Amino acid sequence: MVLAMHMANELLSVPVAGVTLALGAALLVWVAWRARKTVDPEKLPLMGVMGAFVFAGQMINFTLPGMPGTSGHLGGGVLLAIVLGPSAGILVMAAILVVQCLLFQDGGLLALGCNIINMGVIPCLLGWGIYRLMLGPVEAAKPWRQYVAAWLACVVGVTGGAALVPVEAAVSGVLKISPVHFLGVMVGVHLVIGFVEGLITFAVVAYLRQVRPEALGLSVADPAGRRLSRPAVTATFLVTAALLAGVVSWFASSHPDGLEWSYMEHRYGDGANALSDPSETIVKVDALQAKWSLMPDYSRRSAALGDVPRDEEAVEEAGPVWPAVSGWGSLAGLVGTAVTLVVVYLIAAAVRRRQRLAA
Amino acid sequence: MHHSHIDRYAHGDSSIHRLDPRAKFLAVIAYTGILISFDRYAVSALAPMAVLPLVLLWFGGIPTWFVVRRVLVLSPFILVLCLVSPYYDRVPHAVSFGPWRYEMTGGWLTAADIALKFALGIMTLTALMSTTPFAQLLEGMRKLGVPRMFVVQLGFLYRYLFLLIDEGLRLKRGRDFRGAARVPVGRRLRAVGAVIGHLFIHTLDRSDRIHTAMTARGYRGEWHGLSTLRFRRRDAVFLLVTAAYLVICRWGYLLLH
Numbered sequence: 352m353v354l355a356m357h358m359a360n361e362l363l364s365v366p367v368a369g370v371t372l373a374l375g376a377a378l379l380v381w382v383a384w385r386a387r388k389t390v391d392p393e394k395l396p397l398m399g400v401m402g403a404f405v406f407a408g409q410m411i412n413f414t415l416p417g418m419p420g421t422s423g424h425l426g427g428g429v430l431l432a433i434v435l436g437p438s439a440g441i442l443v444m445a446a447i448l449v450v451q452c453l454l455f456q457d458g459g460l461l462a463l464g465c466n467i468i469n470m471g472v473i474p475c476l477l478g479w480g481i482y483r484l485m486l487g488p489v490e491a492a493k494p495w496r497q498y499v500a501a502w503l504a505c506v507v508g509v510t511g512g513a514a515l516v517p518v519e520a521a522v523s524g525v526l527k528i529s530p531v532h533f534l535g536v537m538v539g540v541h542l543v544i545g546f547v548e549g550l551i552t553f554a555v556v557a558y559l560r561q562v563r564p565e566a567l568g569l570s571v572a573d574p575a576g577r578r579l580s581r582p583a584v585t586a587t588f589l590v591t592a593a594l595l596a597g598v599v600s601w602f603a604s605s606h607p608d609g610l611e612w613s614y615m616e617h618r619y620g621d622g623a624n625a626l627s628d629p630s631e632t633i634v635k636v637d638a639l640q641a642k643w644s645l646m647p648d649y650s651r652r653s654a655a656l657g658d659v660p661r662d663e664e665a666v667e668e669a670g671p672v673w674p675a676v677s678g679w680g681s682l683a684g685l686v687g688t689a690v691t692l693v694v695v696y697l698i699a700a701a702v703r704r705r706q707r708l709a710a
Numbered sequence: 711m712h713h714s715h716i717d718r719y720a721h722g723d724s725s726i727h728r729l730d731p732r733a734k735f736l737a738v739i740a741y742t743g744i745l746i747s748f749d750r751y752a753v754s755a756l757a758p759m760a761v762l763p764l765v766l767l768w769f770g771g772i773p774t775w776f777v778v779r780r781v782l783v784l785s786p787f788i789l790v791l792c793l794v795s796p797y798y799d800r801v802p803h804a805v806s807f808g809p810w811r812y813e814m815t816g817g818w819l820t821a822a823d824i825a826l827k828f829a830l831g832i833m834t835l836t837a838l839m840s841t842t843p844f845a846q847l848l849e850g851m852r853k854l855g856v857p858r859m860f861v862v863q864l865g866f867l868y869r870y871l872f873l874l875i876d877e878g879l880r881l882k883r884g885r886d887f888r889g890a891a892r893v894p895v896g897r898r899l900r901a902v903g904a905v906i907g908h909l910f911i912h913t914l915d916r917s918d919r920i921h922t923a924m925t926a927r928g929y930r931g932e933w934h935g936l937s938t939l940r941f942r943r944r945d946a947v948f949l950l951v952t953a954a955y956l957v958i959c960r961w962g963y964l965l966l967h
Contacts, residue, residue, distance in 0.1 A: 359788050361827040365747045383859060393931040395859055397917040399866025404913040406871055407878030411885070411909070413902045425906060434910070446863050450871065454716055454844065456784060456835045460742050525750050526791060527799040527820060554903025555910065563911055 357451070358466050358516055360459030364523035371464030371519065378472055379445055385438040398439060401431065402447045413551055423547030428470060428512075429478035429505045430552045434559070437479040444471035465519050469512040478508030501556045505549030506542065513541035715872070719772050719840040726770035726841045731850035733945040737762075737952040738838045744956045745827055751803060751819045756826050758959045762952065763830055766837035776840075781832045788828050792821035844868050849939055862933055874913065881905050 360368070386395060405427035412424045427447070432440035448466045451457045458466045485500035517537050521530035720727075726734075741762055748755060767777055796817030805814045839847075845865065852861040885905055893901075921929075 357787075359828055360742055360746050360831050361788065361824045362791070363746060365743060368743075368746065379860070380857075383857070393929070394917070394921055396862035396866055396933075397921055399863040399868075400870050400874075400913055400917040400920065402863075402867040403870035403874040404910060407874035407909055407913075408906045410875060410878030411882050411902055411905050413899065442863070446860070446867050449864060450867050453835070453839060453847070454868070456780060456832050456839070459831060460739060460835060461746060525746075525820075525824070526795060527750075527817065528791065528794055529798055550899060551902055551906070554899045555907045556903075557900075558903040558907030559910065562907065 357458035358462040358469065358519065360461045362516075362520045362523060362526055363459075363462055363465065364525055365461075367519060367523040368461040368464065371468060372461065373464070375445075375464035375467040375472075379442070379467070382438045382441045382445075382472075386436075386442050389436050390439050395442075398435075398443050399446055401435065401439075402443045402450070405431065405443070405447055413547065423544065423551065425551050425555075426470075426474070426505070426509060426544070426548045428474035429482075429501075429508045429548070430555060432475035432479035432508075433482050433501060433504065433552070433556065437475045440475040440479065441467075441471045444475060465515070469515045469519075473512035473515065474508035476508075477511045478504035481507050497556060497560065501553045502549035505552050506545035509545035509548055510538055510541045513537045513544075717839055717844060719770070719776070720843045722771060722841070724769060724771050724841065726766055726837075729841075729948055730939060730941050730945040731842045731846045732854055732939070732941060733949050734838050734842055735847060735850055735854070737949060738834050740953065740956055741834055742831055744960050745831060747960065748823070748827070750823050751816060753819055753822050753826065755959075756823070756830070759830055762955065763833035763837050766841065767833065770837060770841040772837065772840045777833055777836050780836050781829050784832055785825075785828065788824065792825050795820045795824075846939070849935065849937055853937070853939065858933055870916075874909075877912075878909060881909060 363371075383395075386398075390398070405425070408425045408427060408430075410424075428440060428444050431443050434440075435443070445467050448458065448463065448471060452460060452463055452466070482500045482504040485503060486497060514534060514537060517530050517533035520526050520528075520533065526533075741759075745756075745759060748759075767774075796815055799815065799817035799820060801816040802813050803816055803819055805812055805819075842850075845868075848861050848865050848868075851864075852858060882905070885901060
């Protein structure tokens with residue numbers, strides 16, 4: 352299930368890939384510099400062994416109750432951030448993503464920047480921030496608080512990272528899928544994945560707490576971590592707020608404007624007329640469209656495929672009420688999530704059956 | 711019970727295997743950049759782009775089924791996105807193929823385009839990794855300026871990856887043999903936590919032991935490697951030919967019009 356989050360090259364434009372790669376590299380340098388303080392510099396290269404642990408941990412699956420054949424497994428980012436600290440966690444995740452990209456061809460070479468941000472930086476920072484925020488001082492934390500914190504950290508961290516995939520794809524403008532629908536599906540699916548991953552992380556944290564509590568209190572070795580550092584909290588809050596604002600505005604701005612919509616429709620009509628023209632005109636029209644397609648009014652387009660006139664009238668009567676469209680967006684998200692989960696379930700069931708037949 | 715080696719062809723010997731990893735790595739990066747810079751409707755222009763991966767795979771002696779399986783295994787997510795796109799983009803396009811002309815919607819073109827680019831990208835990356843041992847690739851990356859600390863970390867990850875995957879599989883098999891599927895959810899969850907937690911502690915201890923062993927052999931935070939990489943003339947020729955080929959693929963097509 353984690354596979355779904357690896358971004359492919361083909362969803363990105365060259366500028367977006369370049370910017371995210373540069374950003375990813377800069378973040379890595381910064382994180383490596385920070386990690387030198389918390390981890391013994393001589394042992395820093397050995398973080399790679401922890402990366403291998405994540406691969407191995409992913410082998411241990413957890414069969415979901417009520418859905419035989421489907422199972423969830425550890426994502427790793429949040430657990431690493433909780434146990435090793437955010438900078439070491441990001442470093443390990445980055446190494447994992449590079450190896451996954453090169454060796455397993457999972458996630459594109461030029462999408463590496465995006466993947467490091469989506470699956471390394473965001474889950475580690477957000478997850479760790481929320482974990483620490485909920486927990487307070489580690490030594491005095493009550494068990495239930497630690498568990499809830501671990502769980503929430505996974506849900507928010509994983510979903511937050513996944514929510515960036517549609518945003519990056521939309522900014523690139525390669526895919527013409529409505530960003531709002533894509534976002535709805537990604538967030539929906541990853542809320543579920545985050546939930547399962549949260550359960551597993553929670554179980555691991557519970558075990559470590561019982562067997563080797565000092566592994567959880569990184570603070571024992573790291574005096575700076577004993578107290579909640581204020582800049583970290585602020586940064587976490589800012590990232591969370593930015594993410595939330597981003598998500599909310601994607602939903603809110605897909606606000607139906609009858610006039611603009613008809614203009615768009617008219618232009619689409621033009622495109623149809625230009626059909627017999629040589630490809631150059633089409634390319635130009637497409638370039639223009641590509642510019643427009645960055646705007647989130649794509650959810651209107653898709654609604655147009657259903658029952659447009661009635662919807663349009665209703666909207667005009669009621670005035671521009673955004674919840675109406677946001678309703679469509681979230682409905683599409685919900686339906687998409689359900690469909691995706693059913694497909695995943697069917698594939699898992701088919702694979703399982705084949706394995707059983709083979710065995 | 712062992713994982714199947716994903717880079718099992720990397721240690722072979724062929725003209726492609728003998729190329730310098732730096733040349734291959736740079737060529738693949740340039741290829742990928744050019745590949746995604748194509749317009750999303752330019753499906754037919756992609757045809758010549760298939761030459762490089764096919765040449766690498768052919769001369770590298772990589773079996774076809776191996777490559778096809780890699781592409782198929784990785785494709786579900788991208789296929790879903792491809793198949794959804796005709797729903798959103800219904801602008802008609804005129805498509806001609808030799809004497810035949812017909813209409814297609816933009817969405818189908820985009821879907822074909824993304825699927826093709828995806829397959830080509832995976833093929834090229836598979837060609838790189840199946841003709842270059844990972845250690846050599848890392849050495850090449852280091853010489854290209856990737857920080858030593860990160861490269862060494864990738865080396866450790868690769869070194870212990872398959873070892874720990876095997877350990878994970880053994881633990882999983884042990885758990886399954888003990889009837890893990892039949893117990894209630896709560897206990898199953900606890901078992902998962904215990905197994906992964908155990909693996910985690912093991913790994914921490916293992917990395918401590920590795921560090922001790924390295925220190926005993928004179929490791930003081932500095933890395934000493936014996937580099938055998940040499941950038942020869944044929945590597946330069948390979949890079950130049952690839953660059954020319956990419957330029958012609960990307961911009962030669964426009965000149966024809």
